[in-house]
Amino acid sequence: MAENQLISTIKYVAATKPAFFLSEIIPYLDKPLPVDQVFSIISPKLSDWGLTAIKSKGDFEIVRTPPPQKYLMSREELERQQAFFTERTIPAPLAQGIEKYIAKKVGKDWNDPVIIERLRRAIVSQKDDYWKPSHKRSLQYIKGYSVLGYLAYHFPVYFIQTEHLLLKLAHDGLLKKGMTILDVGTGPGVVPLAIADFYSRLDAAEATIYSVERSEEHIEAFTYLRDTLVPKGGRVSIKPPIKADIRSQDIPRLPEKIDLVIFSNVLNELADATMESRADIVTHIAGNLAPDGSILIVEPADEENATRMRSLTIALHNKGLSVYCPCSFIWGSTCTAPRCWSFETAPAIRLSQLMETLAHCEDSYRYVNTDIKYSYAILRKDGMRKEDFRVPAGSKYLRLSKLHLHVGKRINVAALKMSGELGDARSHVFKICDGNAKTPVYAVLPSYHITPENDLITSAPYGSVLELRNVLVRYNKAHDAYNLLVSRNTHIHPLPVGKPSSLKHNNKKHFKNPG
Ligand SMILES: C[S@@+](CC[C@H](N)C(=O)[O-])C[C@H]1O[C@@H](n2cnc3c(N)ncnc32)[C@H](O)[C@@H]1O
Numbered sequence: 001m002a003e004n005q006l007i008s009t010i011k012y013v014a015a016t017k018p019a020f021f022l023s024e025i026i027p028y029l030d031k032p033l034p035v036d037q038v039f040s041i042i043s044p045k046l047s048d049w050g051l052t053a054i055k056s057k058g059d060f061e062i063v064r065t066p067p068p069q070k071y072l073m074s075r076e077e078l079e080r081q082q083a084f085f086t087e088r089t090i091p092a093p094l095a096q097g098i099e100k101y102i103a104k105k106v107g108k109d110w111n112d113p114v115i116i117e118r119l120r121r122a123i124v125s126q127k128d129d130y131w132k133p134s135h136k137r138s139l140q141y142i143k144g145y146s147v148l149g150y151l152a153y154h155f156p157v158y159f160i161q162t163e164h165l166l167l168k169l170a171h172d173g174l175l176k177k178g179m180t181i182l183d184v185g186t187g188p189g190v191v192p193l194a195i196a197d198f199y200s201r202l203d204a205a206e207a208t209i210y211s212v213e214r215s216e217e218h219i220e221a222f223t224y225l226r227d228t229l230v231p232k233g234g235r236v237s238i239k240p241p242i243k244a245d246i247r248s249q250d251i252p253r254l255p256e257k258i259d260l261v262i263f264s265n266v267l268n269e270l271a272d273a274t275m276e277s278r279a280d281i282v283t284h285i286a287g288n289l290a291p292d293g294s295i296l297i298v299e300p301a302d303e304e305n306a307t308r309m310r311s312l313t314i315a316l317h318n319k320g321l322s323v324y325c326p327c328s329f330i331w332g333s334t335c336t337a338p339r340c341w342s343f344e345t346a347p348a349i350r351l352s353q354l355m356e357t358l359a360h361c362e363d364s365y366r367y368v369n370t371d372i373k374y375s376y377a378i379l380r381k382d383g384m385r386k387e388d389f390r391v392p393a394g395s396k397y398l399r400l401s402k403l404h405l406h407v408g409k410r411i412n413v414a415a416l417k418m419s420g421e422l423g424d425a426r427s428h429v430f431k432i433c434d435g436n437a438k439t440p441v442y443a444v445l446p447s448y449h450i451t452p453e454n455d456l457i458t459s460a461p462y463g464s465v466l467e468l469r470n471v472l473v474r475y476n477k478a479h480d481a482y483n484l485l486v487s488r489n490t491h492i493h494p495l496p497v498g499k500p501s502s503l504k505h506n507n508k509k510h511f512k513n514p515g
Contacts, residue, residue, distance in 0.1 A: 002031050003041055010042055010062070014051055019063045021056070035059055047257060048291070068259075068292065069177040071205045073170055080201040081167055089350045090156045091197060097228045098151045099354055101221060105144055111357050120358055122149030123367055141187075141215035151188055151221060152354050153369050158265060161372050162194035164346045165296060169260070172325075172386060174294050174378070178206045179259040184246050184285060185266025186211035189222035189238070193229065196236040204235075210255050211241040219243060246281055247273070257290040264298045267312065268305045275308070279315040286321065286381070294324065294378050301343035301373035310340040313377040324378040325386035326463035328416055329435040331399060332390060339440055342431055344462045345420035346372040373420075387416075389465045389495050391434075400437035403473050403482045412469045413484065414495055415441070417460050428458055432468075432484070440479070443468060445486040456492040465495040 009028050013020050022039060026032045033041075039053065039060050046053055046062070053060045073081070089095075102110040102119075109115070122145040141147055169175050183191040192209045199205055213219055219241050226238050244251045247270065267278050286295055295316075299309035310327075314337045317323050326344070329335060348370040351359070358367035378386075391397055397414040398406060415432040423429030428445040443457050450458070460466060469491040471484035486492070 002029070002033075005029060006033070006038060006041060007045070011049065014049065014062065014064070019061055022053075022060045022062060050291070068290075070173040071170065071175040071177050071202070072173065073202065077202050081170075081198070084163070084197075084201060085160075085167070085347075087350075088160070088347055090159050090352060093229055094159070094193065094197070094225070095156075095352050095354065097225050098155065098352075100228070101224050102148050102151065102354075104224070105148060110354065116357055118145055119149055119152050120361070120367060122146055123153045123358070126150070126153070127366075141218050144217055147188060147215070147217040147221050150218075152358060153367065155188065155190055156349055156352050156355065157369050157372055158190045159194045159197075160349050161298070161346065161374055162191050162262075162264065163198050164372065165298065165376065166195065166198045169294070169296070169378075174260070174324075175205060176259055177204065179208070180255050180257060180290075181207055181209045181260045181262065182255065182258045182285070182288075183209060183211040183262045183264070185263065185269065186213045186222060186241055187215075187218045187265075189225055189241070191262050191264050192222075192238045193225055196230045196234075196238060199236045202235075206235045207237070208255075209236065209238045210253075210258075211239070212244050212246055212251055212254075213241045214243060214245050216243070246270075246285070247277075249284065251285075254285070254288050256288050257293075258288050259290050259293045260296065261285055261289060261293070262296045262298070264296075265300060267297065268299050268308065275311055275315050278312055279319055282312075282316055282379075283319050283321070286379075289381055292380075292382055292384075294380055295321065296376065296378050298374050298376045301345075301375050303341050306341050306343050306375035307337075307339060309375045309377070310337040310342060313337065313379070316379055321379040321381060322383045322385065324380045324384055326377065326416070326418065327433070327435065328385060328387040328389065328463075328465065330387075330389055330391050330414060330416070330465060331434060331436055333435065335433070335435040335437075338438055340418075340433070341440070342418040342433070343373050343375040343420070348372065387463070387465055389414075397434075397467070400432075400434045400441050400482070403437070403439075403441065404475070406473045407475050407482075408473065410470050410472050411484075412467070413471065414465065414467050417443075417457065417462060417464050417466060420462060421458070430457055432466075437482075440481040442476075442481060442483050443471070443486050444474075444483045449487045449490075451488050454486050454488070454490045454492045456494065457486055460494065467491075467493045467495050469493075 006029060009025055022035050050065050051062050052065045053062055099110040106115050126146060126149050186192060192211055195207060195209055199207060222241055230238055242251060242253055270278060299305045313323055317334060355368060391414055396412055398411045415434040417430055418433045419431035421428060426447055430443045432441050432443050445457055470489050471486055474483045474485055476483050
């Protein structure tokens with residue numbers, strides 16, 4: 001009871017004064033306590049209340065914690081990042097580090113024909129396992145070669161993919177000047193090493209990176225690459241990975257107040273986990289997220305993993321996290337993500353020397369992995385969203401859930417572009433979504449219909465909110481999907497996009513249909 005009174009008094013005073021001493025509180029308590037005791041009761045809660053304590057001559061001054069500084073890239077920093085992305089290849093020291101690690105592990109040159117053949121076998125067996133039904137998969141990374149195969153085949157693409165995602169975070173102001181980052185299921189440290197590389201082109205940003213991984217072999221590779229490539233005492237500090245199972249309720253030594261939690265290509269490896277238990281793993285770890293922190297989930301773009309990832313996003317939304325991007329529920333109601341196969345793309349990377357050597361054989365295509373395609377979501381606790389557009393009441397857009405009533409008719413819709421190019425040079429195809437559709441919907445633009453008024457559908461970035469005026473509704477029976485034919489009479493415009501809002505997430509109030 002005394003504690004409750006103390007807490008409510010502190011909260012009240014903090015709301016009315018920007019700074020105060022704990023000794024000022026004591027006269028208001030029914031049972032006065034020494035300052036030190038007051039401090040020990042409230043100190044674990046201070047950061048949640050947005051307060052900081054400063055020790056001062058036997059007392060504590062309580063002040064409002066200044067909002068963390070966003071890291072905004074300067075023009076020079078942006079140019080350096082762009083120069084990196086133009087190269088489309090992993091940095092040379094990293095490529096050499098991987099080759100040296102392979103040589104160290106196998107006790108021969110990395111390009112010894114016997115070693116190259118073993119790496120090929122490891123890659124093929126890993127891919128075979130990946131394409132098994134998820135409950136039959138057995139990826140454990142216990143054998144050394146499974147990790148060496150991962151380094152040769154998966155690492156380069158996932159490394160550059162992570163850098164693209166970091167650029168998105170930076171553009172959106174989701175990187176802070178100093179950050180605590182947790183990478184869950186880090187493997188050989190793809191994400192931490194990509195962060196260190198991205199930050200090496202920033203002037204003043206700092207990050208402390210923690211990670212969780214259960215495979216000894218991955219941890220060994222990660223530690224080698226970290227020690228070889230990341231300077232000690234620099235602006236990025238990569239802590240030794242925590243060896244643990246991410247399904248555990250009690251992962252040791254997790255940092256508190258994490259600014260960014262990343263799950264990159266890991267949740268799909270929890271073969272027998274239900275959607276609910278995957279969501280529980282994310283929310284459990286998100287318990288340590290800072291109030292203004294972000295969760296980034298990335299999964300492969302194949303249909304099974306991408307659609308599951310989208311369902312997981314909705315499950316997490318239903319558990320109280322808000323979707324920052326790429327989804328935006330523009331009609332106000334939360335979607336159920338039925339069959340939502342949506343993914344982002346980036347330019348293919350160039351072959352590393354190692355991959356080129358692996359591909360120097362008959363079935364070369366089996367060893368070449370250069371396409372960047374990924375399904376991702378950023379979630380938050382504070383309700384902030386990237387796109388704030390909501391369909392205004394009384395507007396004349398048709399909800400995508402009503403398309404079945406308008407087959408053969410011309411209509412107007414408001415929707416997000418939710419894919420890169422799914423068609424070809426003759427007929428451009430893009431997935432679109434307004435958060436209502438029960439059946440997948442695609443905008444289809446035959447190339448001979450392209451005009452300056454409609455080609456925004458090809459150039460708009462993934463996740464943009466667009467207005468499509470005068471599109472013809474067609475039902476595609478073979479795929480149980482609707483196509484909206486974009487013709488030369490169609491006009492496509494960006495829709496007004498507000499600033500990210502920080503409204504508290506509240507399913508009932510916040511997502512009331514305005515229209
Ligand atoms: C496909 S790798 C992804 C590595 C890295 N995040 C990336 O994007 O390249 C998945 C990693 O998650 C780890 N992992 C899978 N299940 C795990 C679990 N239950 N606990 C801890 N780590 C796990 C695997 O050992 C592996 O290193």
